[in-house]
Amino acid sequence: MNKQFLANENLYLRAVEPEDLSFLYNIENDPNLWDVSNITVPYSKFVLRQYIEASQSDIFSDRQLRLMIVRREDNELLGTLDITEFHPLHGRGQVGIAIKKEFRQQGYASQALKLLCDYTFQFLQFRQLYAYIAANNGPSIQLFKSLGFKKAALLKDWLMIEGEYQDTYIYQLINKDQLSND
Numbered sequence: 001m002n003k004q005f006l007a008n009e010n011l012y013l014r015a016v017e018p019e020d021l022s023f024l025y026n027i028e029n030d031p032n033l034w035d036v037s038n039i040t041v042p043y044s045k046f047v048l049r050q051y052i053e054a055s056q057s058d059i060f061s062d063r064q065l066r067l068m069i070v071r072r073e074d075n076e077l078l079g080t081l082d083i084t085e086f087h088p089l090h091g092r093g094q095v096g097i098a099i100k101k102e103f104r105q106q107g108y109a110s111q112a113l114k115l116l117c118d119y120t121f122q123f124l125q126f127r128q129l130y131a132y133i134a135a136n137n138g139p140s141i142q143l144f145k146s147l148g149f150k151k152a153a154l155l156k157d158w159l160m161i162e163g164e165y166q167d168t169y170i171y172q173l174i175n176k177d178q179l180s181n182d
Contacts, residue, residue, distance in 0.1 A: 005119040006067070011108060013067040013081060013115055015057040020068055023077050024048050027098050059086055059093075059124065069099070069112045078103045081112050083120070083129075091127030091175075093120065097143075109143050117147060121175045128174045134159050135167040149173045 006013040016024070027033065028043045059065040063086045069078040079099035086093040095116065099109050120126040131149065133140045149171040158168035 005123050006115055007072075008111055008115060009072070011069060011071050011078065011111055011115075013069060013112060013119075016052050016055060016066050016068055018049075018052055020077065021045060021048055021052065023068075024052075024080070027080060027100075033098055059083060060088060065093075067116070069108060071103075071108070078108050079112070081116055083116070091125065093126060093129055095129050095131045105139070110146060113143065113147055117173065126175060128172055130170055130172040132158070133169050133171055134161060135169055136161075141169070141171070144171045144173075147173065 025043070025045055025048055028048065055066070056062055057065070065083045065086070067081045069081055070076065071078055077100075079097065082096040083093040084096065095113070097109055097113060117129065120129060129149075130152070131140075131144055132155075133144065135154070150173070151169050152172040153170040155168045155170065157165035159166045
């Protein structure tokens, strides 16, 4: 069994540290990400500092988990990976990922998401992970499909993006599917 769940040769996932405040402030306050993250107002540094201080980095206590995606070679912060809507009884959680623009399309998101899947399925014993993805978000759809997520549902007019309602897919990865794809 793999005991190195949150790292590979290129990157590692770690808990949020107080030093990440400025990075989180920029990610959370990027209006280009608000459409898909359900954020409707900017976050202050004060609120984000409280979040960091209050987080126990324990998905069972917090009912969510935020991990920082870090490049090994230089400890550069690349993005964040979140599990929200965690339901221990049902063994599922919603996945969200944000990669800084200059690091997109370089394989980091795929590697980070693979690490998260391995960790949640093999160590935390999740039954499934799922993601809401706007139907016109080709790169995200490709990312999740490349790791075995399957389209489970279509939600009509689900997200308001740039002033227009967009259809949204739910992509789902069930543990038995993931394990058979290794």
